[in-house]
């Protein structure tokens with residue numbers, strides 16, 4: 001692993017003028033960039049990992065909510081979007097190949113195709129969001145869809161907060177709604193009736209919007225990066241010996257695809 | 272593998288590319304397989320396999336992800352350290368998810384479903 | 393290579409480069425600093441901002457302690473202000489000071505030097521990390537004046553989603569700081585993997601670098617989870633997403649899982665670099681080769697991994713299930729093993745060494761004593777039944793101050809004094825250095841040992857009012873805090889004095905055998921005039937004091953006394 005060992009099948013006549021002063025050669029620089037990028041991807045995995053954790057916890061504790069609520073998602077649009085992202089990954093892989101082979105015009109074209117497919121993905125996603133918005137199928141406090149029959153009434157009153165004495169009372173104005181909600185002794189957990197929708201359907205939509213939203217933000221960032229790469233490729237900045245930025249953008253884009261590959265079955269194809 | 276890809280790069284008149292040039296037909300094959308697997312997972316979701324549905328869906332997704340990683344993201348040809356970094360991240364996610372799940376399953380029965388005073392009426 | 397040459401890096405008498413071209417005067421002007429990509433300058437800039445944060449956090453601490461002189465209401469601050477005060481103290485100390493602390497300042501400065509490299513792998517990213525720190529700190533400071541947070545540095549829901557203070561801004565600041573930390577860790581890992589020059593094998597790396605490497609693993613694998621936690625908290629407050637809000641069907645205990653999945657490993661982000669510093673100092677100031685190199689190196693990695701398995705020990709009384717509590721309690725005991733491995737190896741290094749009680753060594757001895765107490769009390773807290781009594785008392789406060797202050801801050805001070813001559817090319821007053829170290833040690837123990845006693849009697853933490861029975865303890869603790877404050881003023885004064893008037897430092901004032909001592913003091917822009925010869929980093933016995941040079945020089949083999 002010591003610096004300077006040249007792996008087979010990698011650089012030979014790479015352009016050297018791009019090598020920064022603290023690297024020995026282009027290969028060391030390229031490999032460093034790649035390692036750095038993969039470490040960054042690892043942090044992305046952990047960032048999304050938190051959301052996957054939230055998903056797992058809520059799905060395992062409220063399976064009925066997930067089974068009930070996922071029907072409101074459009075399976076067809078989801079599948080089309082999956083295919084769109086896979087195609088964009090494919091064009092991205094081809095773009096890196098074109099860069100390696102020094103085909104500049106092909107590179108620009110393929111990057112353009114990738115951006116176009118990404119835009120297509122976002123468009124379809126936007127259609128889905130719009131529908132949810134109209135139907136009130138939103139997260140937490142904003143969920144207001146009318147789901148026929150209402151669940152049995154639950155105690156809505158909170159125990160009175162004991163008034164604090166004298167100076168000890170907080171001067172920060174109290175919040176509109178105080179913390180509440182863990183079980184109190186003597187209150188049985190209410191099971192879902194077979195006829196009505198389950199409780200807490202809004203939790204599914206919170207998870208749905210968080211996961212697809214964070215993913216969507218990544219798509220937008222990816223589009224920006226890809227467009228920038230297109231400009232640089234057009235200027236002829238890349239060559240078979242120097243394509244680190246294209247390669248790293250590609251890795252990022254594939255990761256965005258990778259995450260969607262899991263989101264699709266987890267959100268749309270629940271059974 | 273290296274040899275053949277090398278040969279292809281050479282055939283394309285280039286020997287100086289940084290990184291490994293993945294052969295075109297490999298990329299096309301991966302692309303096709305990914306689309307086919309997407310179809311498969313949609314189809315599988317239509318069949319009632321009971322509790323196995325989730326497992327099957329995850330298995331297919333993992334297969335797709337592996338293909339993307341190995342070929343589109345070049346892990347198949349790169350130094351093992353990159354794969355190690357990636358797998359380590361997955362292990363940490365698995366650790367986090369599994370312990371949080373273990374714990375929340377144990378206290379879940381203490382939560383009141385539907386007790387949502389902050390929900391709009 | 394002759395002795396003089398290797399000692400001075402070929403820079404002539406003494407190896408001091410103040411009058412010659414060095415990284416401090418290589419380029420001039422404020423812009424050359426603000427836009428620099430030189431890891432040494434970035435390290436110095438980090439040092440300045442991190443010490444400023446430490447100063448600010450310290451002011452808050454002294455105010456809190458002053459309030460606690462009396463049990464009842466105080467004219468100094470209201471109860472609300474008190475809550476904001478301890479939150480800001482904690483958040484500043486943790487997110488702005490200790491977490492970036494050693495790696496970003498000392499680490500940035502010495503890592504490439506120790507490795508024999510010209511810079512870190514991504515110098516531009518390094519500068520970006522610095523500015524992310526500045527951005528995050530700015531957000532946090534703005535939140536302070538626009539409704540300072542009163543949740544405690546832990547931001548527990550549901551209180552943090554319902555309080556009317558400016559949680560969003562503070563949390564956004566911490567989110568940005570997290571990215572700064574991630575990029576620093578990423579940069580260091582790639583540097584260590586890819587930029588080691590020929591001859592610098594993994595097991596020839598100084599132990600400080602192993603410590604930094606272990607730290608970086610945690611920074612990379614844990615910080616993103618903090619990131620998503622904070623994003624969810626922001627979404628919770630701004631959009632009412634409901635994931636952690638029981639009033640919307642969410643689960644607040646899950647927030648604690650999220651938070652501690654990062655924040656327990658984060659305590660090792662704080663302590664691992666400190667342990668690395670101690671590993672360097674203990675060998676140099678015992679004039680003896682480090683004992684158990686491999687064990688110390690590997691225990692850093694073991695700690696990094698184990699630190700991910702114990703987060704639930706913060707949740708024993710938070711509604712966590714009994715099963716997880718048992719598992720976490722057991723694993724908490726396991727994590728003490730690699731820490732103890734290190735301590736015993738340091739002790740063995742000192743055994744039969746010729747211990748040189750210079751200022752850095754005084755900090756090493758303080759560290760061993762204080763970290764020993766901090767670590768062992770962690771085991772008390774890790775024991776399930778005991779923790780039910782001790783949780784949220786001053787005992788916990790004392791525990792984490794013994795590890796974070798007694799461990800990390802003390803090691804940071806030790807490292808700062810050790811590398812100071814290298815960073816700025818000047819020596820500080822040894823006399824005042826020892827006085828400072830002594831004041832800090834005495835002040836620290838007076839402040840925090842008292843809190844162990846008070847806590848075991850049940851004094852709750854984070855409380856404005858307290859029972860009159862604890863008044864004596866609180867008074868004593870506050871007096872300790874004042875001694876501590878005086879100690880830091882002394883340190884600040886003689887360090888600033890040294891910057892202006894200090895005696896020019898030789899290349900190797902302490903006789904360290906790691907590569908940074910082969911560069912001049914301060915080092916040139918490119919670190920080394922010629923590629924340094926990589927040898928055993930702990931061969932300190934090969935370096936002897938040379939009065940003519942005014943520093944240590946390497947003995948030629950002929951001079952080596954037999955049986956030394």
Ligand code: HEM
Pocket residue numbers: 546659660662663705706724725727728731766767768769770771773774775779782783784788791792795796799800
């Ligand atoms: C031998 C190693 C250690 C053990 C066994 C240990 C154990 C514990 C336990 C069980 C608690 C929870 C106490 C409670 O809230 O009831 C705790 C709290 C804490 N520990 Fe440690 N610890 C260790 C090392 C460290 C280190 C190295 C640091 C930091 C550098 C640290 C910083 C903290 C902090 C900040 C808290 C309090 C968090 C809060 O609730 O605000 N600990 N420790």
Ligand SMILES: [Cu+2]
Pocket residue numbers: 655656659702703705706
């Ligand atoms: Cu902990």
